[in-house]
Amino acid sequence: MTVPAIILNNGVAMPALGFGVFQTPPAETRTAVAEALRVGYRHIDTAAAYGNERGVGEALAASGLARSDVFIETKIWINDYGYDETLHSFDKSAGKLGVEQIDLLILHQALPSAFERTLAAYRALETLLADGRVRAIGVSNFMPHHLEKFLPEIDIVPAVNQIEVHPYFQQRELQTLNEKHGILTQAWAPIGGITFYRPGFSRSTLEDPVILDIARIHGKSAAQVMIRWGVQEGRSVIPKSVRPERIAENFNVFDFELSADQLAAIDALDADQRGGPDPDLITLENFSRDIPEA
Template sequence: MASTTTIPSITLNNGVTIPQLGFGVFQIPPSETKAATLTALELGYRHIDTAQMYGNEAEVGQAVRESGIPRDEIFITSKLNNNAHAPGADTAAAAQRTVDDLDIGPVDLYLIHWPLPGVGSYVETWKVLEQAYRDGKFRAIGVSNFHQQHLTRLLDETDVVPAVNQIEVHPYLSQNPLRQFNSEHQIITEAWSPIAQGAVLDDPALAPIAEELGRSVAQVVLRWHIQRGDVVFPKSVTRARIAENLELFDFELSDAQVDVIESLNADRRRGPNPEEFNWVP
């Protein structure tokens, strides 16, 4: 049964709108991706986040085509693999593979997955994506895991301002300075690892808030993301959890509750540091 929840949308800097809550398919095996995506769409999600690196773009596309939902009602994000913007790589061909594998027409949003500063090619890679964007392959383009200095280079040396910057954000890594930089340049922040890979679920500071609101800790943290204005896309393969993660829009955190969550920031990552991460498959 589909949810009656209305998910708010955010307008990107080129006028394209994106649902603020989506469904992530990171670490969902390809064999399970179509079923999980169909479940999410059935329950009311209209934004799916995938990537070449996840190996499940084709299955996401199958779910979209088989869902019976009009294509223009579903927002699909994918990301360029790290091996597609090393020097000499054919970035344009890799981007086209995403379009072909999803097989849903123009992709709504396409991101450079990592800046790979040791490779040093992200500016040239971005210029290739700019052309693909102008050619209509993507409705919007953006980046993932970019820090201020990476974004500054793009802003100084290229033409299209990234529509989003998808970064690790959770109560232990609130990323406020980078989020502020994004905002100042009309770049929407998207939050990956929104519950710190589950680490926040047992935090003793959050349990009283969840109890007071009659919600789960996960819902409290996801609501914190929503109230900050970030785009978020929790991942699950369990129908009950997928449904629970959708129920974020019929309650609000108080200022005092937000302050408690903000106080947990320790600038502590759960994933790689983009300043050091240069892995190319």
């Protein structure tokens, strides 16, 4: 099964459906990514802060796939912001991944408490792009007020903004702003998994009656419907799992299509319920994490 490609604002093609490894233990990452590649995923999303880039690289090396056949995305953590620090962070990530070029490299957080350091980190990404060491650059968890301050100060508009998007937290204002600037919205937690076990959340998207009814009509799971919703609305979607049956299920979303009414019904579920941390609260004091050498 061929996954449709999204053309980024610099002309690079990226598979619309990716495989995420957020919170996947390093020991399990190689196995999970190997299974994802076997099923057919050709876009793997990791991050320096996840501590599992090496497992991604090992799975890629063992897969027998050509390097050009797999789109690799990773993220710079806030401890490595700054121009020289970010250039070195690329070296650390590339070394762990076992690659010379990273397809998409993004800043993991907006870090508004250290704006100049964040700008310096992004300028390092611009240098890496100019030097051909990365094919595209972007950001993650940048809210509207972050983008409005950030964009006038940079030379290259981010190719993506990876943010939390699922039926209960859709961030429509931010999605619209991304689109206005030619930035692709990339959804992490696209089935709302980050909300399932959080205090204050009394319901799960997997048990939502609207989603379950649509799933029944198509003979699909609730997760497949939500992934299809994201892809059909033009987002890049990054589900994750370590279970082989779920890895395969999440990939099998290209043999059905949601109607306009079904898309609208899911859109109407937005409850403005953020599951992840507020990006404005991410600071070096609260979220410092040293990133080991390769």
